Amino acid sequence: MAETDTAQPSTASNRTPLYDAHVAAGARMVEFAGYHMPLHYAPGVLKEHLHCRQAAALFDVSHMGQAELAGPDFETVAVALETLVPADIVGLPPGRQRYTQLTTDDGGIIDDLMVSRPPIEEGGDWRLHLVVNAARKHFDFTRIATKVPDEVAVKPLDDMAMIALQGPAAELVLSDLAPAVSAMSFLDVAMVEIDAVPTMVSRSGYTGEDGFEISVLASRSAHIWRRLTADHRVMPAGLGARDSLRLEAGLCLYGADISTTTTPVEASLGWSIDGRRRDEGGFPGAAVIRRELAHGPLRKRVGLYPEGAAPIRPGTPLFEDRTSERAVGYVTSGTLSPSLNVPVAMGYVTAPLSANGTALVAEVRGTRRPLSVAPMPFVPTHYKRNTSE
Amino acid sequence: MHTKYTTDHEWITLADGIATVGITSYAQDQLGDVVFVELPEVGRQVSKGEAVGVVESVKVASDVYAPVGGEVTETNAAIVKDPSLVNADPESGAWFLRLRLSDTADMDGLLDAESYRKLTA
Numbered sequence: 216m217a218e219t220d221t222a223q224p225s226t227a228s229n230r231t232p233l234y235d236a237h238v239a240a241g242a243r244m245v246e247f248a249g250y251h252m253p254l255h256y257a258p259g260v261l262k263e264h265l266h267c268r269q270a271a272a273l274f275d276v277s278h279m280g281q282a283e284l285a286g287p288d289f290e291t292v293a294v295a296l297e298t299l300v301p302a303d304i305v306g307l308p309p310g311r312q313r314y315t316q317l318t319t320d321d322g323g324i325i326d327d328l329m330v331s332r333p334p335i336e337e338g339g340d341w342r343l344h345l346v347v348n349a350a351r352k353h354f355d356f357t358r359i360a361t362k363v364p365d366e367v368a369v370k371p372l373d374d375m376a377m378i379a380l381q382g383p384a385a386e387l388v389l390s391d392l393a394p395a396v397s398a399m400s401f402l403d404v405a406m407v408e409i410d411a412v413p414t415m416v417s418r419s420g421y422t423g424e425d426g427f428e429i430s431v432l433a434s435r436s437a438h439i440w441r442r443l444t445a446d447h448r449v450m451p452a453g454l455g456a457r458d459s460l461r462l463e464a465g466l467c468l469y470g471a472d473i474s475t476t477t478t479p480v481e482a483s484l485g486w487s488i489d490g491r492r493r494d495e496g497g498f499p500g501a502a503v504i505r506r507e508l509a510h511g512p513l514r515k516r517v518g519l520y521p522e523g524a525a526p527i528r529p530g531t532p533l534f535e536d537r538t539s540e541r542a543v544g545y546v547t548s549g550t551l552s553p554s555l556n557v558p559v560a561m562g563y564v565t566a567p568l569s570a571n572g573t574a575l576v577a578e579v580r581g582t583r584r585p586l587s588v589a590p591m592p593f594v595p596t597h598y599k600r601n602t603s604e
Numbered sequence: 605m606h607t608k609y610t611t612d613h614e615w616i617t618l619a620d621g622i623a624t625v626g627i628t629s630y631a632q633d634q635l636g637d638v639v640f641v642e643l644p645e646v647g648r649q650v651s652k653g654e655a656v657g658v659v660e661s662v663k664v665a666s667d668v669y670a671p672v673g674g675e676v677t678e679t680n681a682a683i684v685k686d687p688s689l690v691n692a693d694p695e696s697g698a699w700f701l702r703l704r705l706s707d708t709a710d711m712d713g714l715l716d717a718e719s720y721r722k723l724t725a
Contacts, residue, residue, distance in 0.1 A: 243636070254636070259691075260662045261637040455636065455663050525658075526640055528665050550662050551639040558640075580658065 231277035232376045232433040233440050240444075240451060248349035250278040253453035263452035264459050264553040267422055268594070271382035272452035272460075273443050276421075280352025281375045281430060284359070285342040286367040289332070292343055295363040296330065301479060301498045303489040304343070310334035312402045312417045314487050316479050317347075317355060322500030322507070323475035324482065325358065326351040327467060331404045331417055344404075344415065344430070346377070348469045376436035381426030381460075383597060384448040389416075389427055392442060396427060400601035410442050421457060423464025423596040462548050462559060465518060465591025471529055472516060472547040472561060480507035481563065483516045515569040518591035519546065519560040519577075523584060526551045526558045527577050533564060534576050537583045543568055546577065552593055559593045560586070607695075608671070608711065609720035615695055616671045616714065618705065623672050626699040627659060627690065630724040635661040638690040643679040643701055650676060650703065652710045657700055659690060672710035674703035 229250045237244065242253035253275065255263060266272055286292040293304040302315030309332055317325040331344040347355045352371070360369045380389055390397045393409045399418040407416045412435045420426040431439055443449050458468065467473045473482045478500065485508055492498065493508055521527045526549055533544040549560030568575065573588040608616050613631035617624045632638060640660040650656050650670040657668035679701045683689050689698040705711075715723065 254663070259637045261639070264662075459662050524640055525642065526660055526665065551660070553639075553662065 229278070231275055232436045233275045233277060233378075236437055236440055236444075237275065237451075242451075242453060245454070247454055248278055250349060252278060253451070255453040255455045256451050258450065260453070260455035260459065261553050263450060263456035266450040267382045267424060267452055267456060267460055268554055269383070270448045270450070271380060271384040271388050271426075271446075272422070272456065273440070273449050274379040274381065274452055274457055275376075275440070276379050276428070277376040277433070277436065278349040279377055280345075280347040280349060280355060281372040281377060282345045282347070282352075282356050282359075283342050283370045283372060284345060284363070284367060285370060287341060289340045289342075291364075292341065292367055293332075295367040296343060296359075297492070298498065299359060299362055300328075300330070301488045301492050301501070301504060302330070303492055304330060306489070306491070307332045309340065310404050312404050312419055316473075316484065316487070317358065318479065318498060318500040318504070319475055320499050321475075322478040322480075322503030324469070324473045324477055324479060325475060326355050327469055327473060327484075328355070329417070329419065331415070333404055333415060334406060336406060346428075346430075350470065372430075374433050375430050376433040378429045378431065378436060378439060378443070379420050379422075379426060380429065380443060380449070381420045381422040381424045383425060385424070385426040386599070388443065388446050388448055391446070399427075399599075401425075401598040403601075409439055412439055414439070418599060421464075421466060422460035423466070423592055423594060423598075424460075425597050425599045458548075459550055459553055462550060462561065463552050463554055463592060463594040464596055465561070465593065467516070468548060477516070477563070478504055478507060478512065480504055481512040481514055481516065511566055514544065514563045514565050516547070516561060516563055517569050518589040518593060519549070519562055519575075519586050520589040521549075521558040521560060521577065521584060521586040524558065525579060525584065527560045527579060527584070527586065531560075531562075531577050531579055533562060533586075534578065534583065535568065537576055543575065554594045559589075561591065564588065607717060608714035609717070609723075610669070610671045610714060611723060612669050613724075614669060614671050618711065621705050622677060623674065623703045623705050624699050625656075625668075625671060625701050625703065627668060627694055628720070628724075629694045631666075632691050632694040635659065635664060635666065637661055638687040641683045641687045641690065641700070643684060644676050646676050646679060648676045650674065659687075659700075668700060670703065671714060672703060672705050672707075674706040674710075676701055677704050678702040
């Protein structure tokens, strides 16, 4: 037996502030982006995944890069960030969060990130909060620092931890400690005291479920972690469940589904670019991205339903039929869906073959197996959207 | 009759010229929740070290190699139907396949229990 994927014993040097809690809980630790991270705890990936769908799961995501982008006023900071991402940042209201990408001059994706505008408080309205991928954070923050004007500064928040509470019971659990979170809608951001600990909470996540991401001082994070895991509705969950949950929700994993070789439009992320930015451009790769928005990309990220029981893994080539020699796409993520108990995958296919229901074949271990293009998400999402919007 | 092991984490027992092969408890623990198993066709001739099956967890796909050469005489349909058996009973009920050993010399060089224990300690 030999592993053909990437789960390696942990040899990383960085520990999150919750490392001891993971080890004490019996987590299987692996290296991820230079950090010792829990792959799963004693219950295993399947139980952790299903618990998140049914109740609530708690994830340590402290490895992710948090930074503050600060300047003399909000407008200056937002305009500076808009030169690097295609989303509308100037129009981001206080107390709201938005998904976007850092793009290359060719329209490729340097990273994807969440941008929050904290609510206006006594200290003034002059900053944005960024959350980027762990493996990209040093590159991202250096790039942003070099590109923004002198009056705007990037301050990596290395003293902050991040905890994600996800699942249908997340609101009930967190509101026991912080009643204010019940008033929040999907992608709202609020400064909240949780059990007397100051935090910044966003109603968002990476699972397709309702839930919260809690940014908290590293030195206070173990307290929050302990309080939340003490709740009988909450099960800690590792990177394994995080990956299968996000795949069921149709969400991209940087480095697998998106990279500098894929554009936001090819990645089916065009929804994150609003009308004004489409019209005006003014972000790296705007020429390519605007052309693709207008005329369609050559290839598209799609969902894939393999027939049969075999999961289809990243790198698997896709063909139009059993005999064609030329690949028409490839798989970027794939596993067995714990919720549906069937394999699910996503990947890129040439645009003419990207319609839902298109029949394709995947070559797995020398055998061509049928699969079809499928709508995403695979499992319905349960975001608590503000219905008045 | 003693169980032997490979450095690739298969176990093998031999009785009356028929080898029974599975993956070790250490292997299933490293994999985590097993969700898919693929086994060879009965009657296939395999050589020592050849990939004869696949075992997949949510996260990882791994090949299973034949610890010895021979003809596949039987495969365990129960673990294809319920892959979680590989986690529950790896070194007994969740055997993968049986082979008619073609050359007893293939058994040379396999690890005994003590050597395998040291390998995975």
